[in-house]
Amino acid sequence: MNTDTEEKKPSLTPKRQRAVPVEELDAVTIRFAGDSGDGVQLTGGQFTTTTALAGNDLSTFPDYPAEIRAPVGTLPGVSGFQIHFSSRDILTPGDQPQVLVAFNPAALKANIKDLEAGGTILVNTDAFTPGNFKKANIATNPLEDGSLSSYRLIEVPMTSLTTNALDGMGMSPTQVSRCKNFFALGIMYWLYERPMETTVDWIQHKFAKNPAHIEANIRALQAGWSYAETTEIFARTYRVKKAPITPGRYRNITGNDATALGLVAASKLSGHTLFLGSYPITPASDILHNLSKYKAFGVKTFQAEDEIAAITSAIGAAFAGHLAITTTSGPGVALKTEGLGLAVMTELPLVLINVQRGGPSTGLPTKTEQADLFQAVFGRNGECPVAVLAAATPGDCFTMAIEACRWAMKYRHPVILLTDGYLANGSEPWKIPAVADLPSFAVSHDPGAAPAEFKPYARDPKTLARPWVIPGTPGYEHRIGGLEKANLTGNISYDPDNHELMCRLRADKVNGMTQDIPPTVVNGPEKAEVLVVGWGSTYGAITTAVNELQKAGKSVASVHIRHIHPLPPDLGATLARYKRVIVAEMNFGQLETVIRAKYLAPTVGLHKMKGQPFKVSEIKAKVEAVLAGKE
Amino acid sequence: MAETTVAPKLERKDFVSDQVVRWCPGCGDYAILAQMQKVLPTFGVPREKIVFVSGIGCSSRFPYYVNTYGFHTIHGRAPAIATGIKLAQPDLQVWVVTGDGDGLSIGGNHLLHAMRRNVDIKILLFNNRIYGLTKGQYSPTSLQGMVTKSSPMGTLDRPLYPLRVALAAEATFVARTVDTDVAHLGSILERAAKHKGSAFIEIFQNCIVFNDGAFAEAESRDTRDDSVIKLEHGKPLVFGKNKDKGVKMKGFKPEVVTFEAGKPPADLLVHDENAGAQYAYALTHIEPPDYPAVPVGVFRTVTEPTFDQLSEAQLEAAKKPGGGDLAKLLAGGETWEVR
Numbered sequence: 001m002n003t004d005t006e007e008k009k010p011s012l013t014p015k016r017q018r019a020v021p022v023e024e025l026d027a028v029t030i031r032f033a034g035d036s037g038d039g040v041q042l043t044g045g046q047f048t049t050t051t052a053l054a055g056n057d058l059s060t061f062p063d064y065p066a067e068i069r070a071p072v073g074t075l076p077g078v079s080g081f082q083i084h085f086s087s088r089d090i091l092t093p094g095d096q097p098q099v100l101v102a103f104n105p106a107a108l109k110a111n112i113k114d115l116e117a118g119g120t121i122l123v124n125t126d127a128f129t130p131g132n133f134k135k136a137n138i139a140t141n142p143l144e145d146g147s148l149s150s151y152r153l154i155e156v157p158m159t160s161l162t163t164n165a166l167d168g169m170g171m172s173p174t175q176v177s178r179c180k181n182f183f184a185l186g187i188m189y190w191l192y193e194r195p196m197e198t199t200v201d202w203i204q205h206k207f208a209k210n211p212a213h214i215e216a217n218i219r220a221l222q223a224g225w226s227y228a229e230t231t232e233i234f235a236r237t238y239r240v241k242k243a244p245i246t247p248g249r250y251r252n253i254t255g256n257d258a259t260a261l262g263l264v265a266a267s268k269l270s271g272h273t274l275f276l277g278s279y280p281i282t283p284a285s286d287i288l289h290n291l292s293k294y295k296a297f298g299v300k301t302f303q304a305e306d307e308i309a310a311i312t313s314a315i316g317a318a319f320a321g322h323l324a325i326t327t328t329s330g331p332g333v334a335l336k337t338e339g340l341g342l343a344v345m346t347e348l349p350l351v352l353i354n355v356q357r358g359g360p361s362t363g364l365p366t367k368t369e370q371a372d373l374f375q376a377v378f379g380r381n382g383e384c385p386v387a388v389l390a391a392a393t394p395g396d397c398f399t400m401a402i403e404a405c406r407w408a409m410k411y412r413h414p415v416i417l418l419t420d421g422y423l424a425n426g427s428e429p430w431k432i433p434a435v436a437d438l439p440s441f442a443v444s445h446d447p448g449a450a451p452a453e454f455k456p457y458a459r460d461p462k463t464l465a466r467p468w469v470i471p472g473t474p475g476y477e478h479r480i481g482g483l484e485k486a487n488l489t490g491n492i493s494y495d496p497d498n499h500e501l502m503c504r505l506r507a508d509k510v511n512g513m514t515q516d517i518p519p520t521v522v523n524g525p526e527k528a529e530v531l532v533v534g535w536g537s538t539y540g541a542i543t544t545a546v547n548e549l550q551k552a553g554k555s556v557a558s559v560h561i562r563h564i565h566p567l568p569p570d571l572g573a574t575l576a577r578y579k580r581v582i583v584a585e586m587n588f589g590q591l592e593t594v595i596r597a598k599y600l601a602p603t604v605g606l607h608k609m610k611g612q613p614f615k616v617s618e619i620k621a622k623v624e625a626v627l628a629g630k631e
Numbered sequence: 632m633a634e635t636t637v638a639p640k641l642e643r644k645d646f647v648s649d650q651v652v653r654w655c656p657g658c659g660d661y662a663i664l665a666q667m668q669k670v671l672p673t674f675g676v677p678r679e680k681i682v683f684v685s686g687i688g689c690s691s692r693f694p695y696y697v698n699t700y701g702f703h704t705i706h707g708r709a710p711a712i713a714t715g716i717k718l719a720q721p722d723l724q725v726w727v728v729t730g731d732g733d734g735l736s737i738g739g740n741h742l743l744h745a746m747r748r749n750v751d752i753k754i755l756l757f758n759n760r761i762y763g764l765t766k767g768q769y770s771p772t773s774l775q776g777m778v779t780k781s782s783p784m785g786t787l788d789r790p791l792y793p794l795r796v797a798l799a800a801e802a803t804f805v806a807r808t809v810d811t812d813v814a815h816l817g818s819i820l821e822r823a824a825k826h827k828g829s830a831f832i833e834i835f836q837n838c839i840v841f842n843d844g845a846f847a848e849a850e851s852r853d854t855r856d857d858s859v860i861k862l863e864h865g866k867p868l869v870f871g872k873n874k875d876k877g878v879k880m881k882g883f884k885p886e887v888v889t890f891e892a893g894k895p896p897a898d899l900l901v902h903d904e905n906a907g908a909q910y911a912y913a914l915t916h917i918e919p920p921d922y923p924a925v926p927v928g929v930f931r932t933v934t935e936p937t938f939d940q941l942s943e944a945q946l947e948a949a950k951k952p953g954g955g956d957l958a959k960l961l962a963g964g965e966t967w968e969v970r
Contacts, residue, residue, distance in 0.1 A: 054968050233893055251966045259963060268957045275719060295949030297960070300942065305744035312704065316684070316715025320703055320723070324715070342705050360965070432966065435958045471700035471716070471723055474679040479648070479695050481703025482687075491650065493693065508663035532835075 027086035029094030032105025044081025055242030061093035091540030126159035165223035186224020255423030260290035262401025311339035321470035367611025368421035451475035524557030531578035545619035659810035707738020862928030877911035
């Protein structure tokens, strides 16, 4: 559906009857929390769409458990969705929510520590029963024991009110209970002056085959709105004005959605069929799901028997001339290591997308982390260089997916694109690019010589890429493989000098990719006391923190690295212009170690290993400590 | 690029690469390579449309010696790589060359899945019941109790039987042949080449250095008539130098019977290569030491849609007028205009 905010349709949102004061806010952070079966992600998603259409800038972060349906009412079953929306440009989903919507005691208990002091809690009192306290290991009723006295507590019996609203529809208590998230959403729409049209449209589309569900959910939504309108619990509404956003058409996009779109775009731009070999794994699977829907674009998706077959089938497709991709996370990358080595040795284009998650081993499948940098840069047997890129925001996943494909095909070499769980599932408004503005890249399969003189391992002098001659090309039949190649001919060679030469050529080829890296952009002054260096999904938190510090008059700048290997050629000189360099990352200092080794730069590390993204306040605190000479 | 010309008639030498063949003298692989190079020109498939894919092991050197496109990959992964090649270019004729270790041990998973998907690839499994390239450890087809470098007191593992694996995975062409019987070997390769779908061929292959004589009776010209049952579609299972032995079923169990030459009993099994897998599975149990002979030939062949055909059909079905519009895709979902 395309919706212009200016367009007016007959309103499904009732007119407000009650005169209440309006409080204008610059920005709000709301967290919805409940059982993973409570429809929390859906509620958050609907609030997000409506907020985007209202013209705010926004950023979201879903936080869901690894269990599909953990026992109802328990702490492991709590699912959360946070949205930060504002009348100005924002880059993070917010450090601390000001509003917590808790559907049950477990959700309250798991999230209350994050709520801002004096924040608002909206609870479903019907779920605050002795049975649920027991499931959540709560000794006393938090609504009555005074533990919430420093917050603004709004108690709403959502389940019973939804039951009343659906009276006469003949729905079971379970069915009724499933609609209470829309009741809560109705309240939130009233509170933040949001229209209900978008959600009503969505319900009608989603439950098109089940009119009873359409009516039930719309009734619940409207009942929530009317409840807020009529009861005097709510003394005011809140207004967040439109943000000044670059004009254009926008959509809300998650990192995984953007990655999939980037891959399809790269396929079109390069004129090569897209092949994805993948094995389902959290949080990368959505890329597989999305691409499997894009068959009209000629996209071939292959759900392999395991991670190894996922990458090796992609290598086969690359050999046969396709734009070959493999996607994975966590331990899946470990299994693909051997395949990556083969792609390096055979010098075939291949893109491996690692949606990083908490490790090691199975680790924290649904949580985010940046601890696979060493693995991406170094983690193979032998001298086995691959290019490593990293996306900075959900929307940047689109750009970097195209870039990864372009590099892989230009240099005939594997490229790893690092994203992470936070980018994959987080979303932001994304200005839809014009196809004409995307970089087009021609890819040649020219053997470079007549059949008799053909050398599979001859190289382009500028890129050191070898010819990509695909099966089916008459006269150029040749064999490749994982054994060391003789320079030029590609025949098996155990010659000592040849081996060193080939290792050198492969390394030189990857190091030479710096010719494709744009100049480093500094956010802030060219020289300052402190430079904060980050990579990947920490972009939003670092940039926000540095911008706020700059406004407060602090001497600080930031640099965000999207090319991890090779590093930008001007990075060393950039680092040298600042007295102190802080490297902030969600690991124990992996980029920092690389930077120290390469530039012998004395750096300060800021590390976080909690499965959660950085808060702006954590970055600011570190910078201020360094500025104050405490570190 | 090469100019398009009328394809000249190909000969054996057109399929011989410039690489020196480096198997041990007397290795069964030589015979298999020679037969392959002999039959390849008869397929009517241009050289550039043929790809040999292998994993790791002695057998996996094979692609280097055949002058077609070739990919010597990594241990056990050849079926997966071949699947990628075939999905990318369904008109290629793709051969996988593997061994008992490569195919059934480290690569067992890929082998199973390539066969159950019915990917149109032809898999040659050289079975010598030993690890040759790593110099003599037991393999998944080594018979229990076999003394090898890594099993000085005899192996504890019970062996896998390649054909039973192929049948269980529902390969649509399942056959066995012997490296020394070149005529039979050539005919099976030809039939595999013509088959559309996953073709699996177990080739008894002698490792002269580490497991010499593993299939001696089936290999030797002197003994093979009495040790090999040649399966022929529509014909009774008769074997022996004097054609005086046959196979019949006793319940679910095959039984070898002897009879006066030229007078086979009426209840001998008549081979039906299109029958259900349960029949072929019963045949795979005929082997020494429980039986005096072992069947070779096509155990089972059926026609079913191939994975690559189905994949192409889905792509075709997904094509619609105005489809594949990138601008539309990028602007999909809910959008809004900021002015």
